[in-house]
Amino acid sequence: MASQPPFKTNFCSIFGSSFPKQSSDSNTYTSTIQTGGLKLPVIDLSHLTSGEEIKSKRCVKQMVAAANEWGFFQIVNHGIPKDVFEMMFLEEKKLFDLPFSAKVRERFSDLSKISYRWGNPNATSPAQYSLSEAFHITLSEISKFSDDRNNLRTTVETYVQEIARVAQMICQVLGKQVNVNSEYFENICELKNSFLRLNKYHPRVFGSEVFGLVPHTDTSFLTILSQDQIGGLELKKNGEWISVKPSSEALTVNIGDMFQALSNGVYQSVRHRVISPANIERMSIAFFVCPYLETEIECFGYPKKYRRFSFREYKEQSERDVKETGDKVGLSRFLI
Ligand SMILES: O=C(O)CCC(=O)C(=O)O
Numbered sequence: 001m002a003s004q005p006p007f008k009t010n011f012c013s014i015f016g017s018s019f020p021k022q023s024s025d026s027n028t029y030t031s032t033i034q035t036g037g038l039k040l041p042v043i044d045l046s047h048l049t050s051g052e053e054i055k056s057k058r059c060v061k062q063m064v065a066a067a068n069e070w071g072f073f074q075i076v077n078h079g080i081p082k083d084v085f086e087m088m089f090l091e092e093k094k095l096f097d098l099p100f101s102a103k104v105r106e107r108f109s110d111l112s113k114i115s116y117r118w119g120n121p122n123a124t125s126p127a128q129y130s131l132s133e134a135f136h137i138t139l140s141e142i143s144k145f146s147d148d149r150n151n152l153r154t155t156v157e158t159y160v161q162e163i164a165r166v167a168q169m170i171c172q173v174l175g176k177q178v179n180v181n182s183e184y185f186e187n188i189c190e191l192k193n194s195f196l197r198l199n200k201y202h203p204r205v206f207g208s209e210v211f212g213l214v215p216h217t218d219t220s221f222l223t224i225l226s227q228d229q230i231g232g233l234e235l236k237k238n239g240e241w242i243s244v245k246p247s248s249e250a251l252t253v254n255i256g257d258m259f260q261a262l263s264n265g266v267y268q269s270v271r272h273r274v275i276s277p278a279n280i281e282r283m284s285i286a287f288f289v290c291p292y293l294e295t296e297i298e299c300f301g302y303p304k305k306y307r308r309f310s311f312r313e314y315k316e317q318s319e320r321d322v323k324e325t326g327d328k329v330g331l332s333r334f335l336i
């Protein structure tokens with residue numbers, strides 16, 4: 001039984017049968033540039049815990065500069081064992097390999113609280129359609145996976161424990177530099193508020209107008225991405241799309257909307273997108289650090305750029321905007 005969603009049929013039913021022509025030119029995304037001259041900062045996390053003050057201070061400085069200038073950076077020597085990623089990618093593959101009908105079944109009974117998404121039912125133009133599928137796993141619900149998902153549960157638990165430790169450390173380091181006290185993230189970004197998004201990208205079947213994942217910013221405080229070696233992630237810097245080279249040693253970290261608001265715009269939540277791979281599948285795992293729904297987000301810094309809002313208000317507004325326009329408006333709605 002086929003595991004792949006019926007992208008073509010779905011796309012045609014939304015936009016009619018005239019989907020953009022498949023182009024053989026692999027360089028159709030003309031705005032994309034390689035990182036050649038501009039290099040995404042790579043931060044050696046072991047310097048933070050080395051006990052050597054000079055190294056540690058330099059590391060903090062690099063991270064703050066990256067969050068400010070790029071909104072993105074890569075981390076190496078994060079201390080997470082390789083097999084934690086291998087196991088997680090294996091479980092991810094097993095999930096995506098399920099028959100499509102099982103993935104969309106109304107009550108995905110043996111995978112309660114995992115939501116499955118594909119394409120983009122709200123797309124109003126081909127450029128808003130995503131040629132990918134994703135599982136959202138709410139971490140407060142992992143204990144409820146049924147017993148026949150034991151492997152998935154223990155793998156996710158191990159993975160998030162490791163990744164959350166690194167995420168907390170980065171949040172605290174970046175928070176401290178904008179006067180957010182170290183308990184802030186421990187108190188409001190408990191593991192149960194965070195979630196995982198498992199992404200699978202399919203080889204290009206439409207023209208270059210259709211993305212693997214449409215340009216967006218993340219709603220989280222911080223996102224940590226683990227990806228295979230295929231590549232395709234791009235971020236926007238100075239009006240240009242820049243590709244992020246995958247590395248087996250590095251995790252990619254990006255600032256989300258909540259951290260941009262909290263830092264009063266010092267850290268940037270930068271738009272990013274995924275280009276569909278040419279003739280191969282790609283998988284990634286994103287871990288999103290999120291607060292409680294009722295947490296009020298207030299800027300640290302003066303004059304305040306954004307009005308106070310709750311995470312729930314932000315999410316609901318974003319969901320309404322996506323439904324109405326196919327795209328999230330985001331933080332600009334909350335500017336003072
Ligand atoms: O798969 C990627 O490279 C990026 C995923 C992403 O941006 C997301 O899940 O929000």
Ligand SMILES: [Fe+2]
Pocket residue numbers: 216217218223272
């Ligand atoms: Fe993202």
